Amino acid sequence: MLKHFGKYLLFMGSLVVRGESPRILFNRTIDEAILIGINSIMIVAIVSTFIGAVTCVQVSYNLTSALIPRSTIGFMVREMTILELAPTITSIVLAGKVGSNIAGGLGTMQITEQVDALEVMGINSASYLVLPKILASLFVFPMLVILAMFLSIAGGYVAGTATGALTAQEYITGIRDAFVPYNIVFALIKSVVFAFLISSLSSFRGYYTSGGALEVGAAGTTAVTNSVIAVLIADYVCAELLL
C-alpha cells in the first residue's frame, strides 16, 4: 500500500519533468477535453435528470406535514443536488466512464509497445500521454457538474409538477429560497478534487500495466474501484474542511 503510494507520487513527479512544448501540451489537452466531454455528456445528463426527479419524489413522499410549505421540496432538491448529488454522483459515474477509458487506453498502449515507441523518440511518455488527460479532466469535470446541477433541478421540476406533488410556482419559490452561493463554489472545488483523483489514479493504473489483454481488463477494474473509493473519502474530507 505504502509502496504503491510512493510509486504514485513518483509517477506524478515524472509528469512535470521534461515535458513537451506548451503548444503540444495545449493541443493535446484540448483533444482530450473534447473526448472526455463528448463521451460523458449523455450519461451525465441522463443520470442527473433522474437523480433530481427521484430526489423530488422521495422528499415529497416524506413531507406529509401540513405545517411545512410545499416549496420546501424545491429547496431540498436544490440543497441535496448542488451540495452532494451533482458533484459526487456525477464523479462516480465519470470514474466508471472516464477512469476505465483512461486505464484501458494507457494499458493497451503499454502492452502493445506504443509507450516504448514514444520513449524511443525521446518523448517523456508519461507527461505526453497523462498530463493532458489530467488537465482536461480538471477543466471538463466542473462543467459537467454544472450541467448536472441544472438538469437535476430541472428533473425535480418535471417530476414534482407531473406527479402533482407541488405547483411550478411552489417549486421555483423553493429553489430560490435562502440560496447560498458558496455551496456552488464548494461543489466546484469538490469536482476539481475528484477530477484530479480519478484521472491521476486511473492513469497510474493504466500506465503501469504489464502483460496482456487480461491485465488491461484488470487495470480498468482496479482503476474504477480505486477512483470510487478515493472520491468517497475525498468527499468526506472536503465536507469536514470546507463546510
Added chain:
Amino acid sequence: MIEIHNIHKTFGDKKVLDGVSGVFETGKTNLLLGASGTGKSVLLKCIVGLIKPDIGSVTFDGTYFTNNKLDIRQEIRRKIGMLFQSSALFDSMTVEKNVEFPLKMLTPDMSKSERLDRVNFCLKRVGLEGANKKMPSELSGGMKKRVGIARAIAPNCTYLFCDEPNSGLDPLTALKIDKLIKEITEEYNITTIVVTHDMNSVIEIGDKIMFLYEGKKLWEGTRDDIMDTDIHELNEFIFANRLMRDAKKVEEREELEENERKSNQLK
C-alpha cells in the same frame, strides 16, 4: 558507432543476456542473428534503454548512454529510429499521422506541407503510397511492419534499429525492405542494427553479423566468413536454410575433393 559492453539481464531467475559485448559500426548494416527466444529483442531494448541491463553499458558514438542523465539519454534517443517487433503503431492515428508523428515532435520547424511530402516519400519507399488515410487496424501484419519502418526512417535518424523488419512479409517484399534498409544505411551513413533469424537477410545485407545463442555471443563476422564457421550452433542455423545448406555442401565437397587430391598427389 555503438559499443556495448558486458550486458547482463535476468528476468526473475531466467538469465536472458549473459555478458554480451560488441561493436556496431557506422555505415554498415549490423545483424543480430539468433533463434527465437535467445534474447535478441531484449538486447535491442537494452541498447535503447527501454530495458535497464543489470550490468553493462552502452555508448553511442563515444557518449555514455546507460545510467547517464535523462537529458543526455533523451538527446540521443531523438536521433534513434526504431521498428518494434510488434510494429507498435499508434492505433488511434491514421497511417499518415503515424509517420508524421516523429517529424512533428522532433522537427518542430518543419512546415505542414514539408512534413506531408516527407511522409509520402517514406510511404513510397516502403511501397505503401496511397495508404495514408487507413487506420492501423485496417492493415495486414506486413503492412503494419512497413508503416513502422516508414515511421522509423521519417526523421533523418543517426541510429536505426529494426526488430525483424521482414518477418511476416512475402519473399519479394522482404527483399525490398532489406535492400531499403541497406540503402538508407549507406546513403546517410547511419548505424543500423537489424534483428533477424532470416538467412536470406544475412546473405543480402549482413555487413556484420553477431550470432546470439542463449544470451551469449557465440560468433561475430561478415557474411563472407559465415560459411566457414565451425561453431556447431551456427552451422545448425545455416543448415536450416536449404540454399545455404546446398552451398555449404558444395563447399565441403570441394574441400573434401581437394583434400583427396592432395593426399593422392602425396602418394
